[in-house]
Amino acid sequence: xxxxxxxxxxxxxxxxxxxxxxxxxxxxxxxxxxxxxxxxxxxxxxxxxxxxxxxxxxxxxxxxxxxxxxxxxxxxxxxxxxxxxxxxxxxxxxxxxxxxxxxxxxxxxxxxxxxxxxxxxxxxxxxxxxxxxxxxxxxxxxxxxxxxxxxxxxxxxxxxxxxxxxxxxxxxxxxxxxxxxxxxxxxxxxxxxxxxxxxxxxxxxxxxxxxxxxxxxxxxxxxxxxxxxxxxxxxxxxxxxxxxxxxxxxxxxxxxxxxxxxxxxxxxxxxxxxxxxxxxxxxxxxxxxxxxxxxxxxxxxxxxxxxxxxxxxxxxxxxxxxxxxxxxxxxxxxxxxxxxxxxxxxxxxxxxxxxxxxxxxxxxxxxxxxxxxxxxxxxxxxxxxxxxxxxxxxxxxxxxxxxxxxxxxxxxxxxxxxxxxxxxxxxxxxxxxxxxxxxxxxxxxxxxxxxxxxxxxxxxxxxxxxxxxxxxxxxxxxxxxxxxxxxxxxxxxxxxxxxxxxxxxxxxxxxxxxxxxxxxxxxxxxxxxxxxxxxxxxxxxxxxxxxxxxxxxxxxxxxxxxxxxxxxxxxxxxxxxxxxxxxxxxxxxxxxxxxxxxxxxxxxxxxxxxxxxxxxxxxxxxxxxxxxxxxxxxxxxxxxxxxxxxxxxxxxxxxxxxxxxxxxxxxxxxxxxxxxxxxxxxxxxxxxxxxxxxxxxxxxxxxxxxxxxxxxxxxxxxxxxxxxxxxxxxxxxxxxxxxxxxxxxxxxxxxxxxxxxxxxxxxxxxxxxxxxxxxxxxx
Numbered sequence: 198x199x200x201x202x203x204x205x206x207x208x209x210x211x212x213x214x215x216x217x218x219x220x221x222x223x224x225x226x227x228x229x230x231x232x233x234x235x236x237x238x239x240x241x242x243x244x245x246x247x248x249x250x251x252x253x254x255x256x257x258x259x260x261x262x263x264x265x266x267x268x269x270x271x272x273x274x275x276x277x278x279x280x281x282x283x284x285x286x287x288x289x290x291x292x293x294x295x296x297x298x299x300x301x302x303x304x305x306x307x308x309x310x311x312x313x314x315x316x317x318x319x320x321x322x323x324x325x326x327x328x329x330x331x332x333x334x335x336x337x338x339x340x341x342x343x344x345x346x347x348x349x350x351x352x353x354x355x356x357x358x359x360x361x362x363x364x365x366x367x368x369x370x371x372x373x374x375x376x377x378x379x380x381x382x383x384x385x386x387x388x389x390x391x392x393x394x395x396x397x398x399x400x401x402x403x404x405x406x407x408x409x410x411x412x413x414x415x416x417x418x419x420x421x422x423x424x425x426x427x428x429x430x431x432x433x434x435x436x437x438x439x440x441x442x443x444x445x446x447x448x449x450x451x452x453x454x455x456x457x458x459x460x461x462x463x464x465x466x467x468x469x470x471x472x473x474x475x476x477x478x479x480x481x482x483x484x485x486x487x488x489x490x491x492x493x494x495x496x497x498x499x500x501x502x503x504x505x506x507x508x509x510x511x512x513x514x515x516x517x518x519x520x521x522x523x524x525x526x527x528x529x530x531x532x533x534x535x536x537x538x539x540x541x542x543x544x545x546x547x548x549x550x551x552x553x554x555x556x557x558x559x560x561x562x563x564x565x566x567x568x569x570x571x572x573x574x575x576x577x578x579x580x581x582x583x584x585x586x587x588x589x590x591x592x593x594x595x596x597x598x599x600x601x602x603x604x605x606x607x608x609x610x611x612x613x614x615x616x617x618x619x620x621x622x623x624x625x626x627x628x629x630x631x632x633x634x635x636x637x638x639x640x641x642x643x644x645x646x647x648x649x650x651x652x653x654x655x656x657x658x659x660x661x662x663x664x665x666x667x668x669x670x671x672x673x674x675x676x677x678x679x680x681x682x683x684x685x686x687x688x689x690x691x692x693x694x695x696x697x698x699x700x701x702x703x704x705x706x707x708x709x710x711x712x713x714x715x716x717x718x719x720x721x722x723x724x725x726x727x728x729x730x731x732x733x734x735x736x737x738x739x740x741x742x743x744x745x746x747x748x749x750x751x752x753x754x755x756x757x758x759x760x761x762x763x764x765x766x767x768x769x770x771x772x773x774x775x776x777x778x779x780x781x782x783x784x785x786x787x788x789x790x791x792x793x794x795x796x797x798x799x800x801x802x803x804x805x806x807x808x809x810x811x812x813x814x815x816x817x818x819x820x821x822x823x824x825x826x827x828x829x830x831x832x833x834x835x836x837x838x839x840x841x842x843x844x845x846x847x848x849x850x851x852x853x854x855x856x857x858x859x860x861x862x863x864x865x866x867x868x869x870x871x872x873x874x875x876x877x878x879x880x881x882x883x884x885x886x887x888x889x890x891x892x893x894x895x896x897x898x899x900x901x902x903x904x905x906x907x908x909x910x911x912x913x914x915x916x917x918x919x920x921x922x923x924x925x926x927x928x929x930x931x932x933x934x935x936x937x938x939x940x941x942x943x944x945x946x947x948x949x950x951x952x953x954x955x956x957x958x959x960x961x962x963x964x965x966x967x968x969x970x971x972x973x974x975x976x
Contacts, residue, residue: 207232209245216255216262224261250692261754268327268338269752271804273346273812274303276321287340290322290812301337303327308341315342322347324809326801343805346812347434353379353397353410354432356419356910357389365389367397367410370428372826372911379410387412394419394427424643425827426527428910429820436521439536442513447536450507450543453553457790458576461556465580465607466500468546469660472584475531477546478502478771480579481663482607483614486560493563495614499667500577502544503553504770505780505792508535519806522813524772527824528637533772540771548579555780555789557667557767561614565621570670574789580607585656592655615659622662628717628744628758629724631737635861637828645832648860664768665759671767671779672753678786681751681800683775683807685766688745689715689757698743700881705732717760734844735897739883748811749775751803774810778803826912829862833914834907840919845898848885850878853894855902855916864914866902871918892922 215231216223223231225246229239246262249255255262274287285305292300303325305317317323325340355367363383379397381389389395389412397410417427430437439447466480479501486494508514518534525532533540546552554577560568581603591600591608600608633650640646668685675682690698695711702709702723709723720740727736744758749766756764767783770776778794785793833839847854852868868876868885875888883896894900902916 206234206238206241209249212242212245213249213255228262261752268301269750269804269808270326270328270801271343271808272303272325272327272340273808274323274325274340276305276317276319276323278319280304285317285319287323287325303338303340304330305340305342315344317342317345321345324805324812326805344809346809353399354416354428355379355395355397357381357386357391357393357395357412359391365391367395368910370394370432370910372823372908372913377408379408381410381412385409385411387415389415390418392419393417394424394431396431424529425831426529426820426824428827429527429824430525430532432823433816433820435525435532435816435820436517437532439517440513443517444536446512446514447507447538450538452543452551453503453506453576455576458553458574461498461500461554461573461575462551462578464498464577465603466498466546466577467581467583467603467607467611468548468579469583469585469588469656472586474584476533476540476544476771477579477582478504478544479660479664479768480546480554480577481611481660483610485610488560491560491562491568494568495561495610495617497559497561497614497618497663497666498556499559499663499768500546500554500556500575501667501768501776501780502546502771503555503574503780503792504535504539504544504777505555505784506553507539507543508777509792510781510795510798514539518774518777519809522774522810523817525817525820527821528639528828529643534774535771544771546577546579548582551576551578553577555783557670559666559670561617563617565617565619565624567621567666567670570674572670572674572783572787572789574784585654585660586652589654589656611659612655615655615662618662618666619658625760626716626718626721627760629721630741631724631728631733632741637825639828645828648829665761665764668765668767669761669763671783672763672765675765675779675782675786676753676763680782680786680794681798681803682765682782683749683751683778683803683810684753685747685756685764685775686750686754687747687756687758688754690743690745694743697881698739701739701883702736704882705736707736715757717758731899732897735883735895738846738897749807749814751800751807774806774813778806823912825861826863827909829860830907830912830914831909832860833862833904834909837904837907840901840903841916842899842901845894845896845900848878848883848894848896853885853918855900857902862914864902864904864916866916866918887922890922891924893924894918894922898923 211232212228215228219227225239225243228234228246229242234242246255268289273290275290276285276287278286280286285307287303287305288300289303305325315323323345324343326343327338327340330337330339353367353369354371355369357365358368359365363386365381365386367379367381369377369379379399381397385400387395394416395412396414396416398413400409400411416431417424419425419427429435464482466482468477468480470477479499481500482498483495486496488494508518514535521532521534524534524540535544544552546554554575556573556575556577557570558573559570562568581599583600583603587597587600588608590596591604592612596604633653635648635650637648638646672682672684695715699709699711707723707726709719711719720743724737724740727733747756747758753763755762765779766773766775767779768776770780778798781792781794784790841857841859843855843857845853846856846863850868851865852871853866854863855866856863871885871894872887872890872892874890876885877888879886879893882893884893886893898920900918900920902918902920904914905917906915907913
């Protein structure tokens with residue numbers, strides 16, 4: 198019996214009880230259906246839900262409503278210790294304490310006979326299946342370990358440097374450990390040579406002098422920057438070698454034939470990729486739709502390499518691919534998800550070779566909207582391999598020998614179809630952040646040649662929009678067939694982050710009025726107002742930091758950044774395991790033959806896979822970023838004392854982080870070097886503000902800096918600020934920092950004779966560290 202007031206409207210208690218009984222599964226529509234509410238009642242229901250959210254009684258994740266600060270059924274958690282009974286306790290790895298308060302505790306149930314790979318201990322990171330508890334001892338969940346992802350680190354990773362006498366020192370590769378070397382006795386070097394990457398066990402720690410270590414393993418020589426990515430590979434335990442059984446499966450694989458496929462070898466599909474691409478997993482084609490009912494419309498084909506034909510569920514190739522989760526891209530190498538026999542040969546859509554593919558045929562109306570789609574398992578033959586600049590040059594009137602014959606029959610129809618699709622994209626108005634990406638170009642010896650920002654061309658946008666269309670079609674098809682899949686999801690920003698953004702924009706006199714549902718267009722209006730202004734990069738950065746992070750999930754809560762209700766990754770199965778799952782699901786849903794998703798793959802098992810590959814994706818992003826930092830630090834190591842221009846990219850109580858304009862390198866300016874006064878951390882302005890002078894150093898400010906120190910192995914740089922801070926006019930608020938955020942600055946080099954009074958000095962020294970990056974969204 199549904200509890201309602203006398204007026205027929207459900208009580209607040211009844212609504213909350215229904216939400217608690219269906220955690221993460223319901224939204225406004227389901228609540229209205231449960232209580233029989235008509236359209237006229239939904240305004241009142243939304244008002245009540247807003248009140249409950251403001252009180253903290255419920256929370257919203259995408260379009261789903263649940264109890265606040267609750268965890269999904271599958272999480273990645275860090276095992277932090279034991280309770281009084283000796284049972285293991287864990288906390289979720291991905292948890293925003295500022296937004297949701299203290300992380301909930303998970304008590305781990307350990308069976309008498311644990312399955313292989315599930316034996317966990319303190320310090321380990323594990324994938325867990327959890328359920329909520331009703332106990333009142335502060336432990337909110339019971340967990341069961343599905344798989345240990347990362348064991349506790351009992352060793353340090355670093356570069357061995359020989360010292361006179363036969364011993365050596367370990368230079369740590371961790372940026373947080375920069376400058377904290379270990380002494381290695383001659384008997385403990387393990388045969389390591391100067392420049393070797395080694396793992397070391399800590400032998401003795403003492404209160405004075407250097408700690409001691411013993412080399413346990415030599416991991417490779419880093420005598421040149423050409424091997425610099427080895428550091429990140431070993432530091433993040435990214436698998437390099439494939440299992441022997443996976444290699445045997447790859448070598449035994451045979452090219453796809455026409456059996457069970459449609460013949461599309463005469464359709465002139467083309468690949469358009471970066472010039473240095475090693476594998477080509479997507480090809481495109483467009484032509485006017487001959488249907489008189491779709492006059493002015495186009496038919497777009499997107500063909501994707503049929504990886505599922507070669508990588509079967511449960512095979513050795515499949516196990517290795519899941520462990521890796523995705524390919525990892527470094528400036529000097531790629532650590533692929535699949536062996537090269539599969540990724541660079543059998544599945545690469547190279548010109549003139551017959552290749553198996555899973556293709557989607559999409560009918561686009563003259564308004565740019567997709568009218569219909571269908572999926573086909575085909576045998577195709579690429580007509581040409583183009584790079585982005587080459588395709589764009591042809592359209593701009595500069596065709597070469599390859600693109601000249603393709604211009605009229607292939608390239609112009611593709612661009613015309615893209616122009617239509619762009620109409621629908623502009624109407625959808627996805628989040629439009631302007632965040633240029635830098636690319637490191639290496640010399641033949643592996644050292645940095647230069648850092649560039651590749652031009653963003655219509656050719657890039659064309660491929661991106663066609664891939665988004667195909668991804669949406671895949672999600673729609675699988676939902677229609679009621680099959681489980683892994684979605685690419687991106688939650689809307691939290692209320693707290695939206696509020697913080699509003700407060701920041703007030704300092705720039707920029708309006709940000711939220712009324713009704715949160716939409717990307719609201720952020721786009723702000724970004725449009727600052728386009729061309731000096732503080733455009735600042736606002737872009739702060740808007741980015743207000744966003745949630747995209748992830749994989751077996752439950753759909755939409756993609757906020759793209760402004761799409763359903764979205765799945767389908768277009769890159771060579772380098773992403775999520776796409777392989779979607780391919781298998783489509784093969785099963787449409788009866789397309791071998792390599793289908795097994796019947797045993799359920800929402801629960803796919804939730805586990807989604808959690809695992811979300812972790813491997815973040816692991817890859819961190820490894821790629823750290824390698825770029827190390828390469829740039831090597832590049833700048835011989836330029837100590839040089840001056841550079843950059844922008845303040847991070848503001849913390851420890852100091853300012855600056856990103857150099859020419860190379861994109863990040864470095865720290867410690868707060869103690871800023872001047873002779875206290876500097877308050879103003880969280881609202883994203884600034885450090887001098888308490889006496891009012892001089893303000895704010896996120897996004899253009900500054901001149903001098904390079905003081907470079908630690909190439911750790912990828913760390915330290916700068917000295919040369920620019921003066923902006924002075925706040927009298928009468929305006931100087932500090933909005935939180936209590937305790939005030940930091941003491943010691944004398945700058947500009948005023949060597951001035952020193953703060955002794956009684957004003959704060960004990961201790963703030964620990965330098967990378968600022969917590971705002972979460973990003975990716976398609």
